[in-house]
Amino acid sequence: MAKRSFIRRAALLVVLLASLLAACGGSDGPAEPTATPLPGTVLDPPKEVADFTLTRHTGQPMSLSDLRGKAVMLFFGYTYCPDVCPTTLAEFKRVKQQLGADADRVAFVFVSVDGARDTPERLAQYVTAFDPGFIGLTGPEADLRRIAQDYGVFFQRATYDDAQTGYLVDHTASSFVVDPEGRLAIVFPYQTDPAVMVQRVRALLKRG
Amino acid sequence: MTSPRRSGVAIALSLLILLAILVAVSALLLSDDDADDETAGEVVAIGAWVRVVPAAGEGALTPVATESMGEGMAMGSGGMTAGAFITLRNATGADVRLVGVSVPSSVARAAELHETTVDENQVMRMRPVQGIDIPRGQEVQLASGGLHIMLLDVQPGVAVGTTVELTLTFADGATLVVPADVREAS
Numbered sequence: 001m002a003k004r005s006f007i008r009r010a011a012l013l014v015v016l017l018a019s020l021l022a023a024c025g026g027s028d029g030p031a032e033p034t035a036t037p038l039p040g041t042v043l044d045p046p047k048e049v050a051d052f053t054l055t056r057h058t059g060q061p062m063s064l065s066d067l068r069g070k071a072v073m074l075f076f077g078y079t080y081c082p083d084v085c086p087t088t089l090a091e092f093k094r095v096k097q098q099l100g101a102d103a104d105r106v107a108f109v110f111v112s113v114d115g116a117r118d119t120p121e122r123l124a125q126y127v128t129a130f131d132p133g134f135i136g137l138t139g140p141e142a143d144l145r146r147i148a149q150d151y152g153v154f155f156q157r158a159t160y161d162d163a164q165t166g167y168l169v170d171h172t173a174s175s176f177v178v179d180p181e182g183r184l185a186i187v188f189p190y191q192t193d194p195a196v197m198v199q200r201v202r203a204l205l206k207r208g
Numbered sequence: 209m210t211s212p213r214r215s216g217v218a219i220a221l222s223l224l225i226l227l228a229i230l231v232a233v234s235a236l237l238l239s240d241d242d243a244d245d246e247t248a249g250e251v252v253a254i255g256a257w258v259r260v261v262p263a264a265g266e267g268a269l270t271p272v273a274t275e276s277m278g279e280g281m282a283m284g285s286g287g288m289t290a291g292a293f294i295t296l297r298n299a300t301g302a303d304v305r306l307v308g309v310s311v312p313s314s315v316a317r318a319a320e321l322h323e324t325t326v327d328e329n330q331v332m333r334m335r336p337v338q339g340i341d342i343p344r345g346q347e348v349q350l351a352s353g354g355l356h357i358m359l360l361d362v363q364p365g366v367a368v369g370t371t372v373e374l375t376l377t378f379a380d381g382a383t384l385v386v387p388a389d390v391r392e393a394s
Contacts, residue, residue, distance in 0.1 A: 160336050173331070174330045190330055
């Protein structure tokens with residue numbers, strides 16, 4: 001054990017020295033990381049998007065315009081999606097927590113791309129597991145497709161003979177922010193840091 | 209007397225040589241370290257866990273029109289899909305291939321090996337994969353956003369804080385039973 005610990009320490013020292021040398025080496029070392037802009041695309045001016053009405057997870061109809069006056073964070077997904085969708089909803093949960101009091105001015109909406117299987121009841125179970133205030137919306141496939149197109153969201157069923165999943169749905173994994181006036185204002189790529197989303201959404205709320 | 213420019217080049221060169229030596233030595237030391245780990249002679253599973261969407265709170269489920277329900281879909285607190293994640297370290301001394309995974313029927317209806325990819329247009333795709341190669345002496349991570357295990361129709365008893373057993377099957381027929389902690393998706 002003592003030997004291994006020594007080796008680890010020696011290796012660490014070597015790595016530290018090497019990185020120090022690399023940092024001093026100017027053009028010989030690896031290029032300095034340049035300051036990358038915050039991820040996410042801010043649409044300026046915001047894009048007009050059509051209002052839509054779907055079925056809320058509570059069973060009642062709900063329109064995007066019902067949320068006028070709030071910023072709306074939208075994600076398109078489906079409840080059978082075990083990886084990307086829970087990851088994003090968990091990020092939304094963190095965004096909401098980090099927004100603190102400002103969270104009252106933001107709605108979090110999960111729009112299904114799998115109307116055939118995502119019933120309001122199933123959506124209720126799914127979205128409220130992340131936060132009781134999250135909203136799930138579903139509806140007929142044709143409506144979902146029309147809405148998705150407005151946001152540049154692609155989705156398509158994929159079936160596999162050897163899979164017992166029934167079908168999977170390939171879909172755009174970006175998140176969207178609709179401003180309090182109901183226009184598409186920001187697009188975040190998949191796995192944007194929640195702190196960045198908070199920063200951008202706060203800026204949007206200030207503007208309004 | 210060398211010019212400042214030339215001595216600068218000389219210093220840079222000697223630093224580079226020193227760096228090369230240090231990197232070579234550290235590589236040797238590190239590979240020695242790896243060799244020690246391989247004496248275990250098996251595939252080691254590290255940090256296995258299952259990410260579930262927990263059962264929603266009481267007030268969350270409201271009665272909805274049953275006509276909107278899917279065809280014969282079983283509802284309740286179970287029935288969701290879940291991802292299972294794990295790091296596999298191959299210390300067998302030979303290349304191995306993970307070809308399947310199973311769970312007891314009390315955990316989920318089925319388990320499959322899947323891979324998530326997100327392309328340059330932000331389109332997420334999930335695909336079942338036939339197998340996952342784990343080269344000799346290497347680690348493969350089954351993690352969110354990449355290779356993972358998908359559990360279908362998770363049963364209601366699979367609650368946060370419990371442990372489930374994943375049975376991994378390798379191409380040579382060997383199996384490995386791995387306890388996995390059930391945690392919340394957050």
